[in-house]
Amino acid sequence: MAECKNKHILSSINNPADLRGVSQDKLVDVCADLRQYIIDVLSENPGHLGASLGTVELTVALHYVFNTPYDRIVWDVGHQAYGHKILTGRRDEFHTLRRFKGIGGFPNPKESEYDAFIAGHASTSISAAMGMSVAFALKNEQDRHVIAVIGDGAMTGGLAFEGLNNASANPNNLLIILNDNDMAIDHSVGGLSQYLVDITTSQTYNKMRYDVYRGLRKMKLINDDRRENILRFNNSLKALLTQQHNLFEGFSIRYFGPIDGHDVNYLIKILNDIKDMQGPKLLHIKTKKGKGFKPAEESATEWHAPGRFNKETGQRIVVHSLEEPQLYQDVFGHTLVELAEKDDRIVGVTPAMPTGCSMTYMMKAFPDRAFDVGIAEGHAVTFSAGLAKEGMIPFCNVYSSFMQRAYDMLIHDVAIQKLHMVICLDRAGLVGEDGATHHGVFDMAYLRPVPNLVISSPLNELDLRNLMFTGYKTANGPFVIRYPRGKGEKKDWRNEMTILPVGKGRKLREGKDIAVLSLGSIGNEVIKAIQMVESKGISVAHYDMVYLKPIDEELLHEVGQKFTRIITVENGVIKGGLGSAVLEFMADKGYTPLVKRVGVPDEFIEHGSIPELYKLCNMDAESIAGLISSF
Template identity: 50%
Template sequence: MPENILLNINNPNDLRQLEQTQLPQLAQELRNFIIDVVSVKEGHLGASLGVVELTIALHYVFNTPDDLLIWDVGHQAYGHKILTGRRDNFHTNRQLNGISGFPKRSESIYDTFGVGHSSTSISAALGMAIASNLKGDFDKQHIAVIGDASIASGMAFEGLNHAGVTDANLLVILNDNAIGIDPSVGALKNYLTAVKTGKNPRQNNMIKSLNIDYSGPIDGHDIFAVIKELKRLQKIKGPKFLHVITTKGKGLKQAEEDQVKYHAPGKFDATTGEIHKKLEENLPPKYQDVFGLTILDLARKNKKIIGITPAMPSGSSLKFMMEALPERAFDVGIAEQHAVTFAAGMATQGMMVFCNIYSTFLQRAYDQVIHDVALQNLPVIFCLDRAGLVGEDGATHHGAFDLAYLRCVPNMIIYSPLNEIGLQNILYTAQLGLNHPIAIRYPRGRGVLPDWQSKYFGNYEKIEIGRANCLKHGTEIAVLSNGPIGKNVSLAITNINNPKNIAHYDFAFVKPLDEKKLHSISSTFKKIITIEDGATNGGFGSAILEFAARNNYNVKIQLLGIVDEFIEHGTVEQQQQYNNIDVKSLEILFSIE
């Protein structure tokens, strides 16, 4: 039996001691290792399988970590992590106190830049390269590996535009597999397809037109060809661009054939590739499906309804509308800024636009929210999926800040539904016409009503804007919750000995606040506790404090939510526990009050 090469690779220096003829075996071992671990521990599979040969070649040719390598995004970086000293703890990937699922500067000297959001690598690598020139280090290499979905984002083009007028020692490697999480879209995707198939004349090359040395496309799974080309480019100064063709999921038949499902398949059989079925009978629906099914139902009745998402049709469940009403549902690619202003343009023409963006990604379009939507008071309906703590993806993906960064924007309505009924009803209410933009935030994962689809779906009720609801009466302490985290409050109250002391209010609207109820609460109760699945600094609790200060109330107010830290990866339950907003922590708090 051949020697297990991977077990002897503890860092890239060990890798560089190998003969090139040994590298195909190492590639197979690395693929098998990734498959074996991810099949049990879960994580992002397809992207890392697709760049195994490229990963080995990069560390074989370049003198990492002195030469600086950036992955865009970190979904591709599992092989990189394994080859750079993290093989033996790779099984802790994305788990509490384990290694991150994305490159992270504090984790390893080989992770030169933190990447969880896309399209940052070219700008970062260019910054590093120009800094090296300024320091007189003209031989250092700076390599950005970027996917074909990520390169379509505006920031990537901004970086290329700048690079073309510099003498920076920058190598951009386009990992072209025609898919991000969902299939790549747009004219650039069509252009790259034409290049790959030879239908685009070589002299008509948009990269060359930017004054960047272009080479390729080459087969990214031919490790000898990749190494040969990297060694050639290593000797060329200035900005360079290498077009590499790969297959996402390479080496696992099912992952190659169903690249969307096997992007992050959950647990599966490492030998057969078969995904282990989860028992999903009698479970509440996912919030994303409540959105997706509701928006499709409403759109069938209201021809003005438009759906927009930046590259997340599956993750947001806008795919239901895209399949049924493709002329009114748009995937605009990884282009959050464009998505928001595109929605604003449609809104000026009387369309009811639902712009579905993960909370963490709306951060990338903050100016557009303010300048193009709110300033013009356009009634764009922002549906912020993955709001709050998201679990294993960790700090780069938590929707922790939207309440704080949206609450200060004039004209903006902000609503967090308590459950699935609240979500479908606010979607219904929004399409009736609000005359203001609204942000509707809801979490990753499932709701609380197993019978939602059979019992409640389609039975819409109009929501009164700005109204809070009393869920439980009490005598001394008022707990004010925002959004689905309210279920933790309700469970905790039922589990304590003296629940009569505690009242519970659902403040679904953070803006506008129900000031009539707040006056009553502030003058009746000894203490107010606010709880939110978002940053306490500037969030819902801060709004209650501001109200109390404005109106000279002396009631004691305690804020609970996400603390002033970037919360690391782990399960949502573990993250809630860390922030003292899980059921058990709330039980303890309520018991001693």
């Protein structure tokens, strides 16, 4: 466990009340100690480094000014909330971050009363915080403050603008803090990113307006009950003086900034001045991702979640060998480039995850045919649909858990029109340390009922390449490929790509006692399990289904006729997935085998390593072998 450098300061802060007891002239030291503590712990126990280093001063200022947890701080995404965790009673547990049975990597009300709202997906903070602010007003608790902290990357999400629009239309006292560091995980993209650069030219006016407002209010010449008139006057004055129109003021939200987000004492001054203003307001702060750790400042994307590193030298400790299998995401990225080299209709689309899904290879090879659309999953799908409608073949890569946000677009804009596009669901199944908000376990259950979809999952990297080729060559509609996070099984993965017939599974192993049906890379756990029970004289047949939809009915007829005991194994929720599909078929066709289903149970699974979570859900080879033996 890392030690606190300035024990007399940080070690004495067990909660925000303790922080508020610290003399303000000591807060710079608190920030320095907090930043170093984050670096110390994360160098040994990997997590999201850069974002939390950039919000140290903001975190200290918020808890110093506001009466948390009575006042609510709603973090967007949560990558930036490590300092918040340390200051809110979890300092001594911080070394367990993202470990099995340890504290989570994102805010979660179940973990702490200081975590106002769960924060695993982007762009939610404004809507949630506004709901809280309105709730307090309805309960006559107007003395409670609500603060939404949102990054410039998350501001590209449509939900953030829906929240802004509603905040301007309903009475509330919401404070929105826009943490502008010109970075999401990769560089922020789109018109809003450029706008936030341009808006800095209005610093002089913003300071003048703020000073005039404070002066007039002290003289009691204005009051907040006349808010709309004041805003209209301010907006007109600004447009006249600067020849600019402020986007946020266009929503009738008071705008302050931009200000230095690393000046803790100035932040405290501004927050104290504006916190009791009536109506919604936005404070725009400028920060640097990775602040205080030079390597992270210089390469923010690489140091977003760097793994283990040497805190003295800044050297990342990367355990990798050319002899090891590749990450599935890299196999996807390289294969996409290979396909794009042969057909200029192929394009790549991703919502703000080019590095995470390895779309970066396509961006480098074909920059005019690869698109990062920002944190906008719904737009990514409908944008891809538009490309497909006009003859392009988009490979739309979205993390499985984020595709939930684009479900309506997938049905309405893609499936109904039966458009030819390949939808690649990266990080499908249990993903490990990011926990419940990121596990991609629902996609099979929510996609299977949708007409016109083909749903597939590769056993290994060779199959991933083959399925990408199949989706490109043979699909006459949307073709879904779900594949896991992490490394595969094959060291030599550059196969000559072939078509895997749509709706056809394959028998991997003959057997006569029990049939095991699996889908996707979890089938490798089944292979190991069967090897474990061989010595017991149990004859197990293993079928890799390859496709969930259309499912191989010929293969299922064979299984139904030959076996009275069937086990299904899938890396997803067992309600509605492969096991459900097999049970439906057997019932519809009059077969009566005893079926046992292995998969994610009907609960949200915590964070931990993949092996730990497989064991927790009885999806590991040993647990499957035990089920086979007892069955």
